[in-house]
Amino acid sequence: MSDVLRVLMMGGQRTGKTSMLAGLIDSMTHGPVKSIIEVKDVTANEVASRKLIKSIETLKWNLLTSYGKTYLIDDGKSGEFEDFTLQFSIPKTNNKMDIVFSDVSGEYYDMGRIHDGEVREKVREYDVFLIAIDTPNLMEAVNPNNKLCNEAINNSYNHVNDIYTFLSELDDKDGTDAKLVVFVPLKCEKWVKEGCLSDVIQRVKEVYKPTLHALSKYTNVEIDIMPIETVGNIVFKEQAKAMKCIINETTERKCAIIGNKTKVRFEDGSVEQIDITKHRFDLDNASVIREHSALLVPNSWYTTIGNEYAPKNCDQLAYYILQFYLAKVLFAKNIEKLREKKNKWKWGKSIAYVTSAIAFGVIGVLATYFTSKYLAKKFGTIPVEQMLSIVKKLQEGGFIKRNCDGIETIKDSKLYAIKEISV
Known part of the structure; x- marks a missing residue:
């Protein structure tokens, strides 16, 4: 297992995953959270790093020069795994951590079983999974006025069945190793502006129903749907042959x-x-x-309808990942405390904690796999106490959205079962 927090990005080609990461960096760099937590691209691979830079530059250029025009975007393809490393740091300190976003190229699914073993291994090892969804194909498949797109095209383009198959390798180790799975409809600006975002969420639930059902059977997997506007003012216009x-x-x-x-x-x-x-x-x-x-x-x-670069909810992905992993570390820490007290039953809060832990079947088991110190290594040089302070500031400042703007938690993990977490 790596000492770096890793996110596996799965989905079709040209869905907008790189643009989403670019929006994440831009939103946090220029938004109100920059005084709480900073982020920058530290990707070692120059080709991958340039893709992030080029993505932001191209999007902003299109916004400035292509107002009213209808054009194609995201035309590039890649047949390789690409790792993008984003560094999160605490302002005015040297404390920092890296999160690696691994992009499983859509072409990997198209190459038969050549890369099956590689993808399955990553699914077994990673903590967080991002399922990128091309919203235009998702929605146009049920548009009665569009004869060019259908469910077969959407399922194949978004690799719906492949996602189901690969996520069957996910292992929460009987509830002791929590996972986060986020379904992310990208390029959904058109439906947001038309007030139809709820239709997008419903389509995700319908199309990915078998996957959502299978994931819900795990003891300790959080499932979220998080629609993201990757640009804000470039909207889907139409499909053409x-x-x-x-x-x-x-x-x-x-x-x-x-x-x-x-x-x-x-x-x-x-x-x-x-x-x-x-x-x-x-x-x-x-x-x-x-x-x-x-x-x-x-x-x-797509058509440009404004000149302002205004991605929305890209930053939420980062907040959800940090919040989830902090809860994972604190949960392990609390279970370790409970184990110490197991033979020293006390009335009140401790009994409530122990009762909860026994009910979830984790006490006496969790440390077999991971200790809180081992898990906390993925925070880099950021102490757990400081990460807790950061997440609380994000929560109390209203920066972390929950069940609004289309973001919906389908299933909570067991990490939040013990409410009074502490370090």
Whole structure:
């Protein structure tokens, strides 16, 4: 087991996971919590680190220069695991911790069973799981006016069945090793602005019902749904058949045929009248969801409606992770105290603690796997007492949202069963 807190990001390609991390950094860096806790990218891999920087720069550039335009975004693909390391630190101190976000590329699911063992091993070892969901495909699959998308495309694009299969490897060790699973609908700005976010949450519950049901059977797994607006002012506009335009038989560009088939719109939002002497069109083979599959995923086009970069709820992911892991450490600490008192029964609060612990079957078991000191190593150089103070400030300041703005806790872990936690 690693001494670094690790988050496994699972989901389809181009769902917006990198943009979400970029939004997390930006929201915390420029938001009101910067006096409580700071964050920065310390990713060792230069290629991965540049992706985060480029993501923020590209999004802000699009907001400033593409107002009103409809264009394609998130066109890049990756066939590798990528680790992004974010460093959280306490202002005016040298105390800091790292959280590694491991991105399981969507292409890994498309490569048969080549990477199965690697993914399964990570599922068994990691503490936190983020299930990234492409909201446009999730919602357009049930849009009666869209004949290009359906449940089969959504399930395949978002790897619904693969997620279910891989999460079956999750192991909470009979309740002694708590886990956090967060389902994250990304790029959901359109539905937020239309007041239809509840429809998105309901769709997540419907589509991922078998996975949610299986996870709910674990003793000590917290399950949350957390919709995230990765940009705020770039909204989903429509889906169109994935096409490419061959210009003068020399240049290929992604495009959509619009205006009653009289115009072509290119990936950057520019529009031209179709000229049969200049333009030739073909299906974009890159839109095939899986090799040897007949399913073609339509392109999702987005429109800029403002120039302000305003991601929403990206920071909540960080707060939920810190809060969850702190509870995990404090729970272990309290159980250790209870074990010491096990043969010294006292009336009052101690009996309530012990009764709760016995009911959850953890007393006398937890230390077999982990001690609070071992778990606390993942806080780096931040003492548990200081992390508790930070989380309390975030809670008391109203920075951690719970069951609002679409965020919904489907199932609490047992970590919060002993309410009066202390260090």
